[in-house]
Amino acid sequence: MRRFLPGEMLARPDHLIMMSVGKMRAIRAEQELTGTIVPLDEEHLRARLHNIYTGELQAMEAAGRTLFDFPDAPWEFQLDMARQVWDESRHTEIFERLLAYLGAAPGDYVETDLLWRCTLTDDPAERVAGINRGLEGLACDTFEQLIRIAQHNGDVIVERAVDYVLADEITHVRMGSRWMRQLTAGDTERLKRAQAFQDGVDEELNFRGRRRAREDLVHDDGRLLAIARESRLLAGFTEEEIRRLAESARRSAAY
Ligand SMILES: [Fe+2]
Numbered sequence: 001m002r003r004f005l006p007g008e009m010l011a012r013p014d015h016l017i018m019m020s021v022g023k024m025r026a027i028r029a030e031q032e033l034t035g036t037i038v039p040l041d042e043e044h045l046r047a048r049l050h051n052i053y054t055g056e057l058q059a060m061e062a063a064g065r066t067l068f069d070f071p072d073a074p075w076e077f078q079l080d081m082a083r084q085v086w087d088e089s090r091h092t093e094i095f096e097r098l099l100a101y102l103g104a105a106p107g108d109y110v111e112t113d114l115l116w117r118c119t120l121t122d123d124p125a126e127r128v129a130g131i132n133r134g135l136e137g138l139a140c141d142t143f144e145q146l147i148r149i150a151q152h153n154g155d156v157i158v159e160r161a162v163d164y165v166l167a168d169e170i171t172h173v174r175m176g177s178r179w180m181r182q183l184t185a186g187d188t189e190r191l192k193r194a195q196a197f198q199d200g201v202d203e204e205l206n207f208r209g210r211r212r213a214r215e216d217l218v219h220d221d222g223r224l225l226a227i228a229r230e231s232r233l234l235a236g237f238t239e240e241e242i243r244r245l246a247e248s249a250r251r252s253a254a255y
């Protein structure tokens with residue numbers, strides 16, 4: 001089987017449209033859709049949940065690919081990836097049902113290959129640094145914000161469902177922290193490469209300043225994403241790593 005599948009090769013039913021994130025951004029810019037939408041708006045929430053639904057699908061596929069791509073990795077690593085496939089498949093079902101709850105369905109919005117592109121490395125330490133720590137760290141930021149939005153809206157169903165998924169995501173980030181360090185033990189150059197791969201993913205995910213450290217959100221009107229400090233500490237991030245992430249978010253904001 002071939003390695004490093006491009007996003008458009010992921011199996012999808014015909015009604016799901018996959019597009020490269022670059023093309024999606026170009027179309028949005030062309031239509032002058034550059035402003036930030038108020039996240040409390042219901043249509044925004046539907047689009048956001050659809051993004052997360054497709055992100056969960058790709059997270060399931062990415063963990064499965066990591067299992068397949070690195071047959072010589074430690075058995076416990078493979079077990080963690082297999083467990084993650086199961087968790088992510090459950091998350092896709094949860095978000096599919098949340099979409100139905102809000103009157104939407106898979107295929108109502110375009111899917112981008114943003115998450116999948118972060119799988120494109122042939123070192124398992126880089127793979128877990130980028131996916132488990134970079135992308136799933138973002139999932140923690142996003143889910144904490146969604147929980148706050150649901151609390152604001154008085155929506156207990158969304159609040160509890162997302163909270164259950166967040167608990168799993170913290171364990172996935174923790175797996176990434178463990179394996180990034182364990183696979184690179186005694187090889188500082190390899191550890192640096194894994195961290196650099198994650199930094200690249202984090203910079204891409206800062207969305208040109210739409211994610212910030214909580215202390216940088218002076219006038220928090222809910223539009224910006226805050227770095228989920230508590231969840232990240234629980235998931236094995238160090239204070240120094242959180243500080244670096246906050247600085248990277250500041251640099252993106254200045255971009
Ligand atoms: Fe997930």
Ligand SMILES: [Fe+2]
Nearest residue numbers: 059136169172
């Ligand atoms: Fe996950």
